[in-house]
Amino acid sequence: MMVSASVDALILAGGLGTRMKSATPKVLHGILGHPMLWYVVQALSNISVHPIVVTPAQNDAFRAEFGDALTYVVQPEQHGSGHAVQCGMEAVTAEYVLIANGDNPFATEDDYRQLLEQGLANGADAAVLAARLDSPGQLGRILRKDGGAFVGVVEARDARPEQLDIQEVNTGIYLFRSTDLREWLTRLRPENAQGEYYITDCLSMAIREGKKVHCFTARSPWQMAGVNDRGELAAASDILQKRKFESLYRDGVTIDLPSTVRIDWDVTIGRDTEVRQGSCLKGSTSVGSLCVIGPNATLVNARVGDGATVVSSHVEDSVIGANSVVGPFSFLRPGTVMAEHSKVGAFCEIKASSLGAGSKVPHLSYIGDASIAENVNIGAGSITCNYDGFSHAKHRTVIEKNVFIGANNNLVAPVTVHEGAYTATGSTITHDVPADALAIARAVQVDKEGWVRRKKNGQ
Numbered sequence: 001m002m003v004s005a006s007v008d009a010l011i012l013a014g015g016l017g018t019r020m021k022s023a024t025p026k027v028l029h030g031i032l033g034h035p036m037l038w039y040v041v042q043a044l045s046n047i048s049v050h051p052i053v054v055t056p057a058q059n060d061a062f063r064a065e066f067g068d069a070l071t072y073v074v075q076p077e078q079h080g081s082g083h084a085v086q087c088g089m090e091a092v093t094a095e096y097v098l099i100a101n102g103d104n105p106f107a108t109e110d111d112y113r114q115l116l117e118q119g120l121a122n123g124a125d126a127a128v129l130a131a132r133l134d135s136p137g138q139l140g141r142i143l144r145k146d147g148g149a150f151v152g153v154v155e156a157r158d159a160r161p162e163q164l165d166i167q168e169v170n171t172g173i174y175l176f177r178s179t180d181l182r183e184w185l186t187r188l189r190p191e192n193a194q195g196e197y198y199i200t201d202c203l204s205m206a207i208r209e210g211k212k213v214h215c216f217t218a219r220s221p222w223q224m225a226g227v228n229d230r231g232e233l234a235a236a237s238d239i240l241q242k243r244k245f246e247s248l249y250r251d252g253v254t255i256d257l258p259s260t261v262r263i264d265w266d267v268t269i270g271r272d273t274e275v276r277q278g279s280c281l282k283g284s285t286s287v288g289s290l291c292v293i294g295p296n297a298t299l300v301n302a303r304v305g306d307g308a309t310v311v312s313s314h315v316e317d318s319v320i321g322a323n324s325v326v327g328p329f330s331f332l333r334p335g336t337v338m339a340e341h342s343k344v345g346a347f348c349e350i351k352a353s354s355l356g357a358g359s360k361v362p363h364l365s366y367i368g369d370a371s372i373a374e375n376v377n378i379g380a381g382s383i384t385c386n387y388d389g390f391s392h393a394k395h396r397t398v399i400e401k402n403v404f405i406g407a408n409n410n411l412v413a414p415v416t417v418h419e420g421a422y423t424a425t426g427s428t429i430t431h432d433v434p435a436d437a438l439a440i441a442r443a444v445q446v447d448k449e450g451w452v453r454r455k456k457n458g459q
């Protein structure tokens with residue numbers, strides 16, 4: 001069914017989240033690369049309702065994260081979820097308001113759509129979404145008359161012992177007709193264990209007035225309904241991580257030992273790629289198909305082409321071309337761009353440098369601020385000397401195509417090695433090398449005949 005009524009969404013995020021013991025507002029704590037609140041905003045945006053968020057007075061961090069995507073309303077002091085709604089209603093203009101807790105990243109767009117569609121289809125004046133949980137903990141319990149008609153929500157702290165056995169909980173997701181809600185809000189009283197204004201009291205008020213109030217049980221399975229402390233934050237990450245893995249499996253990705261792997265929400269991975277144990281793919285990372293990532297690879301905002309391999313390496317803000325190889329044990333720092341069929345082998349550090357197709361930095365090198373063209377081989381232990389100890393800007397090294405840099409070279413930048421040139425092992429290259437030349441820049445070997453024998457004889 002299409003949603004035809006006008007609906008605004010109100011996200012409650014004005015609480016201080018004291019149980020997190022943090023300087024960061026609770027709903028801005030990260031889960032798989034996004035603040036918790038982002039998942040709520042995303043789900044609501046996907047069903048095309050405009051999100052209005054209730055924040056504490058200090059909301060710079062919210063604005064920095066979400067910019068103009070949200071309408072912000074401040075709740076100057078924290079007097080409970082009902083008070084947060086009172087504050088938020090000043091920005092609501094639609095006929096209906098869908099209310100969600102900002103500390104609930106689990107609800108999917110299907111859950112919101114379910115409440116909206118069932119609520120409107122049944123002509124409800126108010127509706128609440130419930131879920132069955134194995135361990136309902138401190139959540140509000142759903143009260144039903146003789147197990148049937150919904151009669152209200154009782155907070156765990158206000159509940160009688162036998163009510164705590166109820167496993168059906170309030171998810172903190174509600175639908176109200178705006179005009180009715182405004183009226184009920186004026187009548188809320190903080191008469192409960194926490195001395196707070198509870199939004200849930202509006203539901204029982206509505207029932208007492210003979211309004212149609214429905215409680216729908218979520219069709220999708222729920223394991224948690226909110227994040228209140230660091231333990232629940234970790235559990236939330238696990239739940240969303242599982243969802244992410246399941247979508248990757250459906251796309252044809254293999255994950256070896258998933259309990260050791262972390263993959264952020266926005267990461268994309270192509271078919272037949274294998275992510276091996278101990279790997280961590282973060283931020284906006286994208287990986288092509290037929291790749292092998294890991295074991296123990298960390299990719300942060302990396303772009304990896306088809307058929308590439310990254311083993312036991314750390315890669316940040318870099319591009320790895322198709323069929324290229326990285327590792328084991330290398331560090332690609334921001335601005336590294338490897339073309340196809342290139343290689344950065346063991347124990348190398350590369351920064352702000354490009355490596356052309358088929359080029360190789362196989363062993364123990366530092367390459368910084370260099371442009372390396374195609375089919376170049378950098379000998380073991382060679383480094384670019386890009387920093388003169390004074391100037392802020394680093395000096396560049398340019399290596400043209402088909403160059404062979406011998407082992408253990410120092411390339412003192414700024415310097416260019418022109419096309420097809422060779423440099424001898426152990427050279428310290430301080431000026432440009434002409435095309436096709438052999439540059440030798442090392443001390444000439446001297447053999448002192450009989451020196452050892454004389455030394456041992458004390459001469």
Ligand code: UD1
Pocket residue numbers: 012013014015016054075077078079080081082083084101102103104138139140141153154155169170171172197198199200225226227228
């Ligand atoms: C609330 C519900 C509970 C439900 C649970 C689901 C009430 C009274 N109880 O409990 O029935 O099972 O959520 O997770 O609503 N907030 C404000 N301003 C405030 C206080 C809270 O904006 O003054 C916001 C919080 O930022 C949070 C949400 O409201 O996002 C819920 O508040 P919280 O204190 O976490 O409520 P719970 O005790 O978890």
Ligand code: CA
Pocket residue numbers: 101103226227228
């Ligand atoms: Ca909560």
